Amino acid sequence: EPEVTQTPSHQVTQMGQEVILRCVPISNHLYFYWYRQILGQKVEFLVSFYNNEISEKSEIFDDQFSVERPDGSNFTLKIRSTKLEDSAMYFCASSVAGVNQPQHFGDGTRLSIL
Amino acid sequence: DQQVKQNSPSLSVQEGRISILNCDYTNSMFDYFLWYKKYPAEGPTFLISISSIKDKNEDGRFTVFLNKSAKHLSLHIVPSQPGDSAVYFCAAMANTGFQKLVFGTGTRLLVSP
Numbered sequence: 296e297p298e299v300t301q302t303p304s305h306q307v308t309q310m311g312q313e314v315i316l317r318c319v320p321i322s323n324h325l326y327f328y329w330y331r332q333i334l335g336q337k338v339e340f341l342v343s344f345y346n347n348e349i350s351e352k353s354e355i356f357d358d359q360f361s362v363e364r365p366d367g368s369n370f371t372l373k374i375r376s377t378k379l380e381d382s383a384m385y386f387c388a389s390s391v392a393g394v395n396q397p398q399h400f401g402d403g404t405r406l407s408i409l
Numbered sequence: 410d411q412q413v414k415q416n417s418p419s420l421s422v423q424e425g426r427i428s429i430l431n432c433d434y435t436n437s438m439f440d441y442f443l444w445y446k447k448y449p450a451e452g453p454t455f456l457i458s459i460s461s462i463k464d465k466n467e468d469g470r471f472t473v474f475l476n477k478s479a480k481h482l483s484l485h486i487v488p489s490q491p492g493d494s495a496v497y498f499c500a501a502m503a504n505t506g507f508q509k510l511v512f513g514t515g516t517r518l519l520v521s522p
Contacts, residue, residue, distance in 0.1 A: 338498065395440075398510060
């Protein structure tokens with residue numbers, strides 16, 4: 296069964312450094328998402344992406360965050376200058392359509408900011 | 410922001426019995442609901458969903474019930490198996506044209522042999 300793949304599984308970065316999290320969505324999916332889960336908290340929506348542009352973003356997704364689909368397969372989340380509070384599990388997801396369709400998640404990248 | 414609530418942090422059930430996981434929501438704009446299962450060190454795995462035009466959806470051992478007037482949904486697992494032990498998340502999507510999922514806090518299900 297097709298799946299969403301994320302790399303790396305664990306990223307350790309010094310505060311203030313840039314980090315790029317990578318995702319390969321399911322190949323026939325058109326909508327892409329990033330979520331995060333801080334330890335002990337809910338899974339929170341960050342951003343959705345369709346047709347090469349952001350369709351919605353949360354208040355968490357400030358100017359330090361950006362997303363890109365640099366080629367036909369990868370979908371990336373960049374955090375420009377990481378903060379301690381960015382430490383979390385980051386999940387990529389994709390779906391065939393934008394509404395009334397399940398989103399399928401990758402196994403996540405654990406981001407640890409030191 | 411408690412738009413989706415799972416009030417039971419944990420549930421223990423014996424193998425072969427029914428597991429019932431509950432979820433309440435407050436946003437009347439939600440019209441699509443999903444259940445995900447999550448094992449440690451893995452991402453959420455989609456289980457089953459229901460649109461607001463239905464009140465029940467069934468897939469094998471999993472059935473989701475939706476009570477729109479009560480803003481309540483539940484997931485029934487029958488019969489429960491030890492491999493079902495995981496954290497179960499309820500999630501909802503609004504009919505506003507945006508695609509974000511709003512998650513509950515999860516219920517940890519333990520199915521004992």
